[in-house]
Amino acid sequence: MATKAEQKRILQLWRQYKNAALKVSPVDYNESISDKQKRIARLEKNPEKWFAYYFPNFYTAEPAPFHIAASRRVINNPEWYEVRSWSRELAKSVRTMMEVMYLTLTGKKKNVLMVSDTEDSAKRLLLPYRANLEFNERIIHDYGVQRNIGQWEDSEFVTTKGVSFRALGAKQSPRGTRNDADRPDVILIDDIDTDEEVRNPQRVAEKVKWIESALYGTRSIHNPLLWIANGNIIAKYCAITEMGKRADKWEIINIRDKNGKSTWPAKNSEADIDRALSKISWAAAQKEYFNNPISEGDVFKEIIFDRLPPLKRCDAVIAYADPATSNKDRGKSRNKQASHKAVAVIGKKGRKIYVYKIWLDQTGNATFVDWLYEAYLYMKEGGVDVPRIYIENNTLQDPFYQQVLLPLIKERGDIYGISLPIKEDKRKKSDKFFRIEGTLEPLNRLGNLLFNKKEKDNPHMQRLEEQMLGVNEKAVVMDGPDAVEGGVWLLNNKAGKKRTAYAVGKVASRKY
Numbered sequence: 001m002a003t004k005a006e007q008k009r010i011l012q013l014w015r016q017y018k019n020a021a022l023k024v025s026p027v028d029y030n031e032s033i034s035d036k037q038k039r040i041a042r043l044e045k046n047p048e049k050w051f052a053y054y055f056p057n058f059y060t061a062e063p064a065p066f067h068i069a070a071s072r073r074v075i076n077n078p079e080w081y082e083v084r085s086w087s088r089e090l091a092k093s094v095r096t097m098m099e100v101m102y103l104t105l106t107g108k109k110k111n112v113l114m115v116s117d118t119e120d121s122a123k124r125l126l127l128p129y130r131a132n133l134e135f136n137e138r139i140i141h142d143y144g145v146q147r148n149i150g151q152w153e154d155s156e157f158v159t160t161k162g163v164s165f166r167a168l169g170a171k172q173s174p175r176g177t178r179n180d181a182d183r184p185d186v187i188l189i190d191d192i193d194t195d196e197e198v199r200n201p202q203r204v205a206e207k208v209k210w211i212e213s214a215l216y217g218t219r220s221i222h223n224p225l226l227w228i229a230n231g232n233i234i235a236k237y238c239a240i241t242e243m244g245k246r247a248d249k250w251e252i253i254n255i256r257d258k259n260g261k262s263t264w265p266a267k268n269s270e271a272d273i274d275r276a277l278s279k280i281s282w283a284a285a286q287k288e289y290f291n292n293p294i295s296e297g298d299v300f301k302e303i304i305f306d307r308l309p310p311l312k313r314c315d316a317v318i319a320y321a322d323p324a325t326s327n328k329d330r331g332k333s334r335n336k337q338a339s340h341k342a343v344a345v346i347g348k349k350g351r352k353i354y355v356y357k358i359w360l361d362q363t364g365n366a367t368f369v370d371w372l373y374e375a376y377l378y379m380k381e382g383g384v385d386v387p388r389i390y391i392e393n394n395t396l397q398d399p400f401y402q403q404v405l406l407p408l409i410k411e412r413g414d415i416y417g418i419s420l421p422i423k424e425d426k427r428k429k430s431d432k433f434f435r436i437e438g439t440l441e442p443l444n445r446l447g448n449l450l451f452n453k454k455e456k457d458n459p460h461m462q463r464l465e466e467q468m469l470g471v472n473e474k475a476v477v478m479d480g481p482d483a484v485e486g487g488v489w490l491l492n493n494k495a496g497k498k499r500t501a502y503a504v505g506k507v508a509s510r511k512y
Contacts, residue, residue, distance in 0.1 A: 006120050012155070013124060017131035020057045027141040028306045033235055040142050044106055047071055051098040054138050058094050058128075061267035066253055067095055073249060074099050078108070078224035083247040085233050085240060088278075089268055092230045093190055097128055099228075100186055105143050108312045109226060112165045112186040113174065117194055120364040122167035125190050130157055136410035171210050174218045189229040189243070198235035208242045234293040255289040260362040265283075265388040281322030282466040286477065298472035299437050300444055303465055305453040308354045317356075319375035320425075320487030322393040323368060323405060324479055335500045337380065340463070342483035345373040345378055348491040353443055355451045356382075360460045360467075360480045373416050385490055386421070390490055393424040419482050425486060431483050433473050439485045449488075 013455035018227070031039070043050040048068060052059045066086075074080060088091040103109040112129075118121040133146035140146065144160065147213060149355070151158040156166040168174055170192060198205050219225045231240040233252070244250035253263055255273055262268045278286045280457075286292040311317050357378055359371040367418060379387035393401045415418050429435060441509040443449035455461040464480040471481055 005435070010120070010124060010127070013148055014131065014154075014207060017128045018135055021131045021135035022137075023039050023057060024054075024136050024138055025056060027138055029141075036142070046103075047075055047099075047102055050102055054101070054136065054142075055098055055132070058091075058098065061264070063095075064090075064264040064266065066251065066263070067091070068287055070095065070251065073097055074226065074228065076342065077248075078226065080224075081227040081246065083229045083231075083240060083250040085231060085242040085244065085250065085252040085291050087232065087253060089255065089266075089289075090253055090264055093125065094128075096188060096190075096228050099452075100188065100226075101129065101132065101139075103226070104159075105139065105161075107161075109186045110163045112163070112188065113168055113183045113184040113218070114165065115168045115170065115187065116190045116191050117153065117170050117173060117197075119169035121191055125188075126154070126165055126167050128441050130154070133157075133159060163247070168215075172209055173212075174215050184218050184225070185220070185223055186226045187215065187219070187228075187466060188225075189239075191231060191233070192229070193234050193238040193240055195232055195234060198238045201237055202234075204238055204242075205234075207239050211243065216317060220450060232288065233293060234287055235293050236295065236300055252291050254291055256362075260487065282463055283470060284305065286470070290476075293464070294470035294474045294475070295472050298470075299441055300468050300471055303444060303468050304447060304450050305452075305456050308347070308356060308450060308452050309348060309349060310377060311345075311356065311384050314349045314354065316491055317345070317347040317379055317381065317382075317384045319343060319345050319372070319387065319389045319488060320483055320490065321368075321389060322373075322479060322483040322486065323365070323391065323401070326510070328422045340467075340479035341368045341371075342480050343368070343371055343374050343375050344464075344480075344487055345484045346484065348488040351448050353449050353488050353491065355449070355464075355484060357452065357455060358460050358464050358480065358483070360463045365408055369405065369412050372409065372420055372422075373412060376418060389420055389422045390425045390487070391422055391484055393426055394429060402413055416429045425490065427489075429504060433471065433475065434487045435489075436471055436478060437480045439488055440481065442471065443488070450451055 043053055048063065048071070051071075070082070070084070070249075073082065084092045084096070100109070100112060100402060104112065112127050114122045114129075123134065130152075134152075146159040148158050148159065148160045154167070156164070159162045192207070192211075193204075197207070216227075229240060229243045229247075231238075233240055233243075255263060256269065257263050262270055262273055277289065280288070282295040286294050291426055321343045324341045326431040340360050340362055343359045344355060357375070359374065361367075372391075376387050376389060391401070409420060409422070440449060451461065451465070464484070467478055467480040471478055
C-alpha cells in the first residue's frame with residue numbers, strides 16, 4: 001500500500017505526463033482517409049520517424065547511433081533478451097517506452113509486464129504509457145481510442161484493442177498476468193536493484209532466483225518474448241549483472257565514451273556533463289554515470305595525509321608519468337572508459353614514501369606534456385638538484401611515445417627553455433591490481449605511505465584519494481594508484497640508488 005507521500009508523488013507525475021501528452025502537436029482532421037493510411041504506413045516503416053511524430057515531447061534531441069541500433073534489435077527480433085546499462089541521462093526508459101508503444105500499437109505485441117523493485121515504482125514507470133494512450137491526440141487519431149472503461153487502473157489497464165499492461169513489484173506473484181489466453185510477450189524490468197539491497201548478497205541472490213524462475217516462467221515457450229532490463233551497474237553483484245550474463249545483448253553505455261567524449265552530444269554537451277559531475281564525488285560519478293561501482297576500502301581502508309618534509313631533505317625524488325595510451329590490464333572490461341593520464345612527484349626518505357604532488361585527469365597529450373614541465377619546475381623549486389622524470393613506455397606504448405609524445409616534449413621545451421631529463425620505464429608490468437596491492441598496500445598499512453596535506457583540497461589529489469580507496473581486483477579506474485606504484489617501485493629498486501640524470505637533449509640554464 002502506497003504511503004500518502006507516495007500517492008501524492010504518483011499524482012503529480014500523472015498530471016505531468018497527462019499535460020505533456022495533451023501538448024503533443026495537433027493532428028490534421030481534414031486529412032483524407034487515403035492520405036492518413038499512407039502517412040501511417042510511411043511512419044511504421046521508419047521507427048525513428050514514428051517515435052518523433054507520436055512522441056515529440058520525448059524525442060527532443062537527435063538520437064545517438066546506439067539508440068538507433070538498440071531499437072532495430074528490439075523491433076526486428078520478436079524473441080529477444082536485452083540488458084541496457086545506459087548511464088543516467090541517456091534515455092533508456094524513454095527509448096524503451098517508445099519501442100514498446102510502437103510494437104503494441106502496430107499489433108506485434110499485446111501483453112506487457114512492467115517490473116520494478118516495488119509495485120509503486122512499477123506503477124510510476126507505467127504512467128507515461130497510460131497517459132499517452134489516454135491523451136495523446138496523434139495516437140488516438142491514427143490508432144483509435146485506447147482507454148477501455150472499466151479496465152483502466154494505475155496498476156493494470158487494457159486498451160480497447162486488447163493490449164494489456166500490468167505493474168509488478170519484485171517477488172510479487174506474476175500469476176494472473178495472462179491476457180485472455182496469452183502469456184506476457186513483453187517483460188520490462190527497470191530499477192530492479194537498490195543501494196540498500198545490493199549490500200546483502202543473499203538478498204540479491206533471492207531476487208535473481210525470483211527473476212529467473214517465477215518471472216521468466218510466466219512466458220510462453222512457443223510465443224516469442226521481448227525481455228528488456230534497464231539498469232545501471234550499481235554493484236559488482238546485482239540483478240542487472242546477473243541478467244547481463246544471460247542476455248542476447250548486454251549494452252553498457254557511459255555518459256562519456258572511451259575517448260572521454262559525450263556519448264550523446266546532441267543532448268549532453270561536454271560543458272553540461274562537466275557541470276553535473278562537478279557537484280558529486282568521483283566515486284558517485286563512477287557509479288551513476290560510468291557503470292563502475294566503487295567498493296571503498298577493499299584494499300586501502302584510508303590514506304594518510306600529513307605534513308611532508310621539504311623535497312630537498314629526501315634521499316631521492318622522482319616524477320613518474322603515465323601517459324595512459326593503453327589499458328592493457330583492463331582492456332577487455334565491459335566497463336572500459338577513457339583512462340586518466342597521471343604525473344606524480346614522489347620522494348623517499350628512509351622507509352617513508354611521500355606523494356608530494358599529482359596531476360591526474362582525463363586530458364589530452366598537450367596538457368599531459370605541460371604536466372611534465374610543471375613537475376620538473378616543482379622539483380627544482382623544492383631544491384632538488386637533479387630532477388628526474390620517468391615515463392611509462394612499455395611495448396604497447398612505445399610507438400606512441402616516440403611518434404607523438406616526444407615531438408610534443410621537444411616542442412614545449414622551446415617554450416619553457418628546458419630540455420627535460422626523461423628516462424623511459426620499460427619495465428614489463430604484471431596485472432595492475434596485483435602490482436598496486438603488492439607494492440603500496442604494505443606501505444600504507446604500516447603508515448609508511450604519506451600524502452601531502454597541503455594538496456588535500458587539490459582536485460587532482462582528491463581524484464587520487466578516491467581512486468586509492470576504490471582499488472579492488474575488478475576496479476576499472478586505477479590510473480592514479482598505478483602511477484604512484486610505478487614511482488614507488490623505481491624509488492625502491494632503481495632511482496633511489498642512483499643519481500644519474502637521463503636527458504632529452506641538454507638541460508638548459510634558467511632562473512626559476
